[in-house]
Amino acid sequence: MQTTAAALTMVRDDAFFLKAWLRHYGAALGRENCTIINHGRGEEVVRLAEGCNIIGIPGDPHPNFDMKRWRLLNNLVQGLRCYYDHVIVGDVDELVVVDPAAGVSLLDVLREQPIRRVLTPVGLEVVHRVAEEPAPIEDHILGPRRHVRLAPHYSKPCVVSQGVKIARGGHFTQADKLHTPDELLLLHLKFCDFGNYVAVMNHRNAVTEAVGASVKQASIGRHWFAEARGEDRAVFEAFSAAPAAPFDLTGVRRGMHRSWKPRGDTGFWQFDREESDRVMALPERFLGVV
Template sequence: MQTVAAAVTMVRDDAFFLSAWLRHYGGLLGRENCYIVNHGRGDVVAELAAGANVIGIPGDPHANFDMKRWRLLNGLVAGLRSYYSHVIVGDVDELVVVDPEAGQDLLDFLAAQPIRRVLTPVGLEVIHRIDIEDTPITDRILGPRRHVRLAPHYSKPCILSLGTKIARGGHFTQASKLFTPDPLYLLHLKFCDFGNYVTVMNQRNAVTEAVGVGVRDASIGRHWFAEARGEDRAVFEGFAELEMQEGFDLGWVRKRMHRTWKARGETGYWQFDRPDHALQYRLPERFTGLI
């Protein structure tokens, strides 16, 4: 049994993304090294995650959902670090990958990494170009989907081999040194399929409606609220307007992350600038089938 890396997430009745998460991390790390918090103790989650470590918790709607969630995830990560060299933590629709050009999969890559640090992959959002991509997603996402947009908001410090606190949302830690290995990416899948997006957003809007408070009064991501949703098809049609970039060299992104690295005020956390880039790339062929 390997002790190089474990993966941790929390999910509530989300079969599409959980299936992808389990296929990815279960295949690379072994299901026995995957830890899933089953928010609401849903049967779908328990069935899909057979062979993994499932922790059932109550699913009552709560205005401080995100705060409670990251308090729990922080504790799990801190405990698992006693047993694994690296712990990967994030939302169920976020997958860390290694560029196949590196000649290593994620487990081999992490096995070669020094410990006592936090690794921050470059964030990329997999987008469904509904104007040109009509192949449905079945067992793999990359192939039917080949386009990504830069997403600095998802360049998250999500691989930990150091004792540190993670901020709510997973966007910051209190580790003062920044490590951004060249082949490492975090793929955010929220927009990878138009049909699934509509289904998931309907479910999230229902959760926030049940909480009964607005965006300003809740510790829940703004994107869960109907008032911040916008018109679904218009969101996806807008992806075609992102400026297409040639090649796939994102070294400039990592350089900018390091150049703007600084303390996040007096919070104890550290950050880099996260500007919006209206840019998209077409993933090289070598990424096909990776997730």
């Protein structure tokens, strides 16, 4: 029985991403080391996550739901730390992976990491170039999808072995030292499939409409609100319009460390997060990783 790492997420009626999350962390860590908060006690979540630790909670719409969600995740992370060296925490569409060039597993990497620190993988957004990638996603995402863009907003401090508070959204922690292992990446899957993106956004817009709260009251990103959504196809056309550059992360981690500083007087720490529209083609070694 391994006690090196556990994975934690919260999900509500999101089978597409949950299946990918379970495939990845179930294989990497063992399902018995995966904990899923089942928001709304969905029956499909229970069925898909068999063998995992499932915590069912009420799903009634209410304001401040993202703030409450991260309060719960924070407390569970600290509880799980009593039993595991590292806890990986994040949204169900975020996966911490190892660059296959390292030739080691996720568990191998984490076994070699000292405890009492927070690890921040470099964030990459998997994007769907619809015209040139028509194949549906079935058993794997990387294969049918072969392009990413750098996503500093998703270079999240998400591997925790220290008693720190994580900010709402998981973008910042109170850890004052930045650790960015060369092998670790965080794949954000929100834009990996056009059809699923539309379905997810429709669902999120319906949730916020049911809550009846403003952006500020809900304490969540504006994209959850229909009026701030924009035109879906235009978002994906922009991915296809950009020429695909070679995969290159040279200097990315160095830039994160160079700009590391306190986030005002909040108690959290941050690096500069300049978004990029540059799309990169993934090397063959990544295909089938998730």
